[in-house]
Amino acid sequence: MAEIKLTYFNATGRGEISRLILAYANAKYTDERIERSDWMTLKPTLTYGQMPVLSYNGVTLAQSITIARFLANEFGLAGKNNIEKAEADEVVDALVDLQNAGYVVVFNKEPEKKDQLLEEFKAKAKTSLTHLESRLKSRGGQYFAGNQLTWADLQLFNILEAIKVLLPAPAEDYPLLKDLSTRVGDLPNIKKWMETRPGQ
């Protein structure tokens, strides 16, 4: 069995998609959580000065989506061939764009701009979710790639959860996305993770 350690802040953020993949796979791993007070000491020791970082049988990998894709490949959640892998990658990338748009609001340091940025985010979310709903439909409506669960479906669930701080019911107007996200959340290992995960 592989020796796995995932290092990230004690928060969901850019580490959570990897944790969801590991939870789904029921993998044993060390969920190392760094407190903000220790971050500036750790940062200069990291390859890109960033977290998350994955240690996998002694190999260290950085970049959040690289780590998640690697875990998805190792645990059979990446798609069965190059096309399916790319179909999943495409959806993950579109969802990261949406996540990044949310971070623009959350990490904004100018309080007077908050309302305007929130409106811009809502418009961006509407466009993204409309595109994703139609992409899911074009691929059969059940799953985003290969008509089987992949990490793209976990990422949908993850990002819809994450943007609830800005948009309380993000999938309300998107029946296929809402249904897929609900099905992901009802998977026993995912449900258990969501009920017991730390850092909330």
Place this chain on the structure above:
Amino acid sequence: MAEIKLTYFNATGRGEISRLILAYANAKYTDERIERSDWMTLKPTLTYGQMPVLSYNGVTLAQSITIARFLANEFGLAGKNNIEKAEADEVVDALVDLQNAGYVVVFNKEPEKKDQLLEEFKAKAKTSLTHLESRLKSRGGQYFAGNQLTWADLQLFNILEAIKVLLPAPAEDYPLLKDLSTRVGDLPNIKKWMETRPGQ
């Protein structure tokens, strides 16, 4: 032989890494280039309202890095196993971060901020390239993944070329990056592409 069409602006930008992979592989494909004047007509017809778009034996894929990774997989440039693929992905993601930092300067619409943004970009580039130099060294110094050419090495060449508009000799202080990028540029198919590519 696969039927391939890559659609993007008549520019390098986010389409060029895929074109470099196709050039290296000496693949036959349609290099469809959209003029700015036609863009607003085309945009609403696209899955995410974005380019590049790849058509591959009738399957359509979006998201620039998804497309490039798919082509890298198809043409044997992605790495030989999950670890090597992730090592290449990690470097590609770090280089995209650098590219995005460059776009903040290039697409900035407030001329009075240009100098400040350029200084911020130069600081970011210094950090990124220092990290990448040390990553390349830790992986043996010849190539970024698996000690063979992968799309991560093509992406290094691509991004170092792209940021020359902001930083004329970006790899001057990074001997391993400079050497790798030079070796990539000297590959016959890459050299030929750089000498004959349109849209410059």
